[in-house]
Amino acid sequence: MENTEKMPITYEELKQELIDSGRPYDFDMIDRAFALANQAHSAQRRRSGEPYICHPLSVARILIDLGMDSESIAAALMHDVAEDTDVTVDEIRSKFGPEVALLVDGVTKLTQIKFSNVEDRQAENLRKMLLAMSQDVRVMIIKLSDRLHNMRTGDAWPEQKRRDKALETMEVYAPIAHRLGISNIKEELEDRSLQYLDPVGYNTIRDLLDKHGDEFLHGVCDTISAHLTENGIENAKIKYRVKSVYGIYRKMYMQNKEFEEIYDIYAVRIILNSVAECYTALGLIHDMYHPLPNRFKDYISTPKPNGYQSLHTTVIGHEALPFEVQIRTWDMDRQAEYGIAAHWKYKEGITSSGDKLDERLAWVRQLLESQRSSADATDLLSDIKSDLLPEEVFAFTPRGDVINLPAGATVIDFAYAIHSAVGNRMIGAKVNNRIVPIDHQVVTGEIIEIITGPENRGPSRDWLNIVKTSEAKNKIRNWFKKERREENIAEGKDALERELRRNMMTIPPEHYDEFMSNLARRNRCNTVEEMYAAIGYGGLQLSRMLTKIKDEYARLKASEPKPVTLDIKRIHSSEGVVVEGIDNCPVKFAKCCSPLPGDDIIGFVTRGFGVSIHKRDCKNVHESMRHPENADRWVRAYWDTAAKEQYSATLELTCMDRNNLVSDIALALSDMRVPIYSMAARAAEHGRAHMSLTIGIMNTEHLNNVVAKLKKVKDVISVLRT
Structure with missing residues (x-):
């Protein structure tokens, strides 16, 4: 797939590309889809001024590059008609059948999702997006292609919209493209986004790349090709690539590396016919060039979670430039380039390989399933970001099973990845036969043995602050939810009451039950006990509930009856x-x-x-x-406002210690005609002094004036009423 947007495409050119692909497309359906879209968009133009139909044509071209089926091409041509024109999804269903209508409707709904800064709404939108993807992944592939073309032509947007779209692309769409294994789209989305978010950093790296590389890589490819042929490996396809700008940017700016310290900027890819040839070629490469230690990765025997397979090794060339060599088979290469799109098989109706798709989309369903047990929708945001992270680590059980985890995951995450029962019974862990603390972060290649205790042992609540994966968090929460209900209710109630006291909120006893019922309902809990339990096991977080608590408290205060005014003449006061x-x-x-x-x-x-x-x-x-x-x-x-009596109040002063401090404070009180009933002062550490005063005042307004005057005395740091 090309990284630059071509001139606006015509339908004749698109159709020629369909024919050139050699795949048995349903041209009758695609012709009818174009005719409908062309008619529907005839009066519309893009911001750039070109006819609107150029956009769906360009999206369809990207899908041809990905090798997608006839239904996807037809849906891409019509993906905006249901939203922007009078054509309805029902009309598309009657003319093109339920499959195409489902794809168009799915893409339309994804397009209508507006990511805002309101976390609840954003979490719900992400949930809708994942649901659409789990029903038919082609919806997401069309949407990614749509976003890619919009980013290619984003110069026509106003600057703020460019930045908003770039941030959304970087945080949501690029990670999903990564998990679907479509590396070309993922890398270009990241590069285009970076160009709008940090144009200076982007251009700096582009300039560095332009000064190096092409001639050197051409020479390396020729040398490797000749050496492989001499050693009996024929028909090898050798090509090279330069690391994406964003990939270099992350290492330079986020890992604080110099351009020369990045070893995989340049890569040579060797594509062979069999796995055996891959390992043979690896030995030949290590004979030709000096391999760098700790830079070899075998993703053939241990594939990445998104299905990527390849051998990676980094070597130093004769020009003293390091470069990466990737060795893979043709099937592995198609998988790496097109990810989940590589599973579309061109048979008589161009259908998909269902088993593989189900396997590849398991992570989506798992994420959605685990979220059903969480009362807090905003957990989905952090789970998305942790579960879609590009960096993964691979560790082994003592039996040799491979466990994939996101970077930063701990041995607790490892235990829960094996089985929830292993995690719940975990009391310790050994890494390479050495005991490690439970917050030990997993490193690729480690052999980890989980030490378990008795069956009735459960996890610790503190683990929720240690684990990295959403899977582990949800399994821990579920254990507390099921096994410790009474404990959860007590702990949740105590935690909520502490939060109320901390925020100076006092609920009158007669309104207490009603207040808690309203709060439970606002947090989507059926009963107050359910809310307490959710707080106790971590399903609800008090920090995120605080806004709703304050709203409910404000409503309670507004509904309280005003104090009854008494007739002072009939009821006399005592002590004011x-x-x-x-x-x-x-x-x-x-x-x-x-x-x-x-x-x-x-x-x-x-x-x-x-x-x-x-x-x-x-x-x-x-x-x-x-x-x-x-x-x-x-x-x-x-x-009694009519009474003029004096009351005693005690103040605690914190001051910087100095000569005449006590006399200056006494003088200030004397100037205000405030009687002093007692005074005590003592020196404290760090050159400070504490003073306790009991004085006579008329009311709180009088007291506030006294406090304000005392704070103005030189070297007085704070004045508190006790």
């Missing part, structure tokens, strides 16, 4: 406090919260000592109200 329904009642102020005028207060009728006044948000109030025997003893209380 009015207690509803009790005249001249003896009052004392609770030491646990030390309320001051201006604070929202409540009274508690004590046994023999009058009424104890607390702040409404005092934690003791909340705890006491939960006990039925105390509920009736809480009474409404208000400050």
Whole structure:
């Protein structure tokens, strides 16, 4: 596939390319599809000014390069008519049959997905995309081709749209192309995106590539070809490639390497008839050139998860330039170039190889299946990014089975990749016969033995912060979900109440059950217990719930009735406090919260000592109200605004230690005519001093003024009310 967009294509040219391919295409269907699309788009033009039909023609050309079937070509020609014109999917179904209609409808729905910054919506859109792909992967291959042509002609977009599309392409479409094994599309999507996101970095690398390479690689190919023929390997196809710009960019800018330190910029590809010839050729290459240590990879015996197979070795040429040699068979080469598209077989109706496709799409279904057990849709985002990572590691069980994992995966991920029962019973691991910690990251080639404990042993909650793969996370969550329900409920409830206290939210006891029910419903849980359990086992994360908690709390506060205004003339105050329904009642102020005028207060009728006044948000109030025997003893209380009494307040000051500090603070209080009841000061480490003051104030507004003035005293760092 070419990396540059050709001149706008005509249908006659497209049809000639179909004929030249030698495949038995259904030309009658393709002719009718073009006629319908050409008529539907006749009045439309692209941003660049060219007729709109050029776009579907170009998408169809990309699919021919991929070797796709007649239905895919027809659907590509019509992929925009259902969205942009009066033609409906039902009309396409009646004229072209259900298969083509399914492809057009699938691509239309994918096109309508708008990736936003709202994580919930983005996660749902990714889920829809994966569902479409799991039903018929051709939908995604057509969509990737559509995105590729749009990126090739993206210069016509406004600058911000170019950057948005490039970021979306880099984060979503290129990783999916990688997992489908379509390396050409994946690399070009990344390069085009980089060109818009970092044009300076892109052009720097392009300039470096233009100065090296072509003549050197031509010479290497000729030398290898002659040497293989001399040693009895004939009909070898030898070609070369230069590493993609984005591939070099990642190593230069993300791994901080110099251009000369990257050993696989240049690669020679040798395509042979059999696997035996591949290994023979590898020995001949190592005879001709000096191989670099630790740069050999055998992906033939250990294929990558996307099906890629090849032998890789890096050698130093006679010009002292390192280059990579890739050795593979013709089937492996088709797989590497076209990925999942290579499975389309051209028989009488051009049908696909179902078994292979099912095998290749297993990861999509597995990802969707595991997500059903998660209450938090945004987990899908991080799972997509971890499961679609291009870098993989390969490790072995003691029996020699190969386990593929994303880079950065731990031995816990390895255990769960073998079986959930192995992960749940894991108590340790050995790597190459040596005990390692459980957060040990797997390195390619390691032989890992998982040490297991008794059957009733389960995973640790801390593992959720260690594991890398979505598979391991979901298996751990599922274990806690099934085996530790009561523990999960208790732990989830405690965690939620701690979060409420941390955010200074006090739920009145009479509204507590309703508040929690509403919160559970907003988090898609059937009951409050289910919500607590989900928090407990990690299915719901408090950090992501916080916005909904705050919304619900704001709604609760807005619905609370306003305080009843009492007639001060009829009910007299005591100590500047009015207690509803009790005249001249003896009052004392609770030491646990030390309320001051201006604070929202409540009274508690004590046994023999009058009424104890607390702040409404005092934690003791909340705890006491939960006990039925105390509920009736809480009474409404208000400050008497007419009373002019003084109250004591204690302040803690943190200061930088210096001479005259105490006298400056006392002088500041004297200027404000604030009485000082007690004062204590002590030196602290790092040249600091702590001071405790008990002063007389009128109300919270007065106190706030005093605090503000004290903060202005030189070397006072903080002033806190205790």
